[in-house]
Amino acid sequence: MPFYPPSWSPPLPEIPDSVSIETFMNDEKYGRTPFAHSRHPFVDGLTGRTYSASELRTRTDHLSRSLAKELGWKADQGSEWDKVVAIFSLNHIDYLTLAWAVQRLGGILTCVNAAYNAAELEYQLKDSGAQAIFTCLPLLETTMTATKKASIPKEKVFIMELAPSVTGNLTNQGHKTCESLITAGAKLSAIPPSDTKWSAGEGARRCAFLCYSSGTSGLPKGVMISHYNVIANTLQIATHEQPNREESRKAAGLDHITEVALGLLPMSHIYGLIVGSHVGAYRGDSVIVLPRYDFKVLLQTIQDYKINMLYLVPPMIIHMTKSKEILQNYDLSSVTACFTGAAPLGKETADDLLAIFPQWIVRQGYGLTETCTVVCSTVPGDVWFGSSGSLLPGITAKIVTVEGNEIEGYDQAGELWVKSPAVVLGYLHNDKATRETFMDDKEGRFMRTGDEVVIRKSPQGHEHLFIVDRIKELIKTKGHQVAPAELEAHLLTHPAVNDCVVIGVPSEREGEVPKAFVVKAPGSIEESDALLRRSISKYVEEHKSEYKRLRGGVEFIDVVPKSPSGKILRRLMRDREREKMRLQGARL
Template identity: 25%
Template sequence: MAANVNCDMPHNRISTTLITYPHWYSPKNGIYRSKHPALDLPKDPFFDLVSFVFSHRHNGVSALVDSSTGSSISYSKLQPLVKSMAYGLHKMGVSQGDVVLLLLPNSIYYPIVFMSVLCLGAVVAPLNPLSTISEIQKQIKDCGVSFAFTVPENFKKLEPLGIPIVAVPENEEGLKLDCFSCFSNMMISGEFGFYMRPVIQQDDTAAILYSSGTTGVSKGVVLTHKNLISMVELFVRFEASQYEYSCLNNVFLAVLPMFHVYGLSLFALGLLSLGSTVIVMRKFDIDEVFNAIDKYKVTHFPVVPPMMTALTKRAKGVNGSHLQSLIQVSSGAAPLNESVIQDFVQTFPHVDFIQGYGMTESTAVGTRGFNTEKLHNYSSVGLLAPNMEARVVDWSSDAFLPPGSSGELWLRGPAIMKDCPC
């Protein structure tokens, strides 16, 4: 089913005479409502995203672990590091409303940089570090970027643009190198205190992410603090609440890029509110994935379809003693065909497999699967998330369609991007 965010819902409808529909669908207006009870979201208009993430108390120990070296950041140090980095940015002239480019691969420092920018009321613009010079220039022009974090190999792409640039190391070992001295100093620059913080509203812009460009060139999606808070609550924390096992025992492997809404939602924000451990991998390599799962006893592995196919293929060539820690593999961002799903389920009978659906425009909130011992549907993307509404409409006429129909999916809810007339 193709999907497109469009919150302007017309009132045309098809005939519903003598047809009985489930309670979660209204034939009068074509709206599908979530089967899950609505969740309370923060009502304080001045409750920003970073404050929300750290407002959830837990007993988590290791927050972020570099897969290659084992260097880590504990939960006790996470918030102080965010505040210190924010203070360092403040001293370098970054202020509320400024746009900061993150041209970075995954690292244990990515969430710290991301949240430190938001502490200032500034805006994060994540971008694929493999982007071409023309792609980078387009985003910088679109967003009005005035500051950048990147890796040394990308300095040549940014230097002609005349903005301040800070190099970010991959792990703790890199902090000792001269090229990362500015970043190292920011890590110990002091604490960005409460008295220094600007007034940040939930409706303020927090991030500008670029969509896949399915209908043309890649487009900037403006997400607010409210959108991202909704994502943490309606996607990550809600899903965790569906399972009996403790979030503190969950170990996630972060191979999905954090510059993409899927990886950003989980590894840079949502999971850090739960106390789970995130094992960070710079790039996907199936042999390194196998080693990391076994070494760190990874329990959860979010993937995209090509990763899942590679995982299944690789698993067939090893004995059954590997990957025994895995509890769940979840797939999103692209559709899976039935043969790939069945191949995975047969190869990993002890692993729960679910799919989900969301977009950059919906801050990754959409639908999510859930299996029980008695009921599972591996091919389904699951149920509509709490607090979300949907319509399925005819491609040509925009007439809304009842359950069992195929058409275009429209979503409405608190996670939908800024300036969408919901």
């Protein structure tokens, strides 16, 4: 049977389908908090640099004019696929200025993980068809290596300027900056936004963001996110949380309620991009932007800017719970709540956090790049640790068994299928994966999440979603997705590796980390196991991003378990590892 949002959930307002994200975010008629009542939307947490909501709109306009001149684009001509810009940068207060400027011209912003190495960046640039790239000085060397191979000329590499404490002695090397483009754009003629000529439904058909999500095939897949998808999830989150914000507004006796939120999560990640950035700006909140994670800088920023809402991931929360002495040196009394996603937060960790900060409301949510973020989340009045909360307005869910039967009740596990206006267009250049993931049936178009879930009723009588296991074989470490097949393919090129299988193993700080089970090549049998493990681990370190390293270790086995068709039985390896860990725990 289908599952729906709880009875207390407000109805989802009409979602405009013929405007761009830029128009939706910068025009009060679409429900955003009036500019007069909005805080400054983005603040550099290191320098204090900021601008008002109306200034953000102007900066977006001016940057779009400069981009049109630099790249030879016209807003009313060409497909969005003719106007692709990449951003490979640490967080910046102009991240969305750039996104909306590109979209104002009818183009696409492809967001690149700032942890990527040159080869990974090169792949995304080529796959997306990016014609230009914005980066930052700490990533400039990597960028230039990748752009040379992707045939992007130096003059189309632009710089997002960061605080001196981040860039140090690094130099620009003659590249134009985002700020210089905005300044130049003020002197150029105005360009009507591309959506002034859009027909009905065009916002739902046009790609606005291209974010990459790893698949079990090993190579990341470009997730095509439409304007309508982003607008829909922004409205879904805002509507879901509106009753609690309205209650806070009345209690404070204010006309409008806004908050100060933490903008530390990578804006290249769908969580930071939508939840941490778009929703905040739409609601008139202020997002305090930090370029990267530094624990003491984070605490100082919370204290200095009196941040109310923390958007975090479990490893950051674990760091807090294990750093009580450091926490005592900072005033965190402004914080009222934290929201965690990207990986499950254990009840024990939540309890530990509340033992330190009993006044905090610890919320959790669940979503995917393919659902343009949030599917469900807890709210202040209905927190249930271990749960990912209730479905957002406008979402229908089904739970389907391996045999293809729909679950009819509670506490029965199956794969989560989601129907939502925020479900994306599909995967770029991968029709097979699109067909396998996005299913059409008599009830509409559903996205198969690959996650095993159960529905349970909370003590208050509301349906909550619990993530039990992943049917997909992705490893989630620090909120990033790691495809076992990608690491396996790489390991097989090591001369000492005859066969291998990679799985995720539990890690308190990262959630999961990759572990490799290796069948040694005949010629390496006599080598020291310790030296060989180090050689294999180093081989991954030298070629893959930091979060893909084999932190779970390397274990040698005699044979990789496979099905008769040759498919690696990773679930069998996971079950063996769990049993081994259970027995080890029992012996301690």
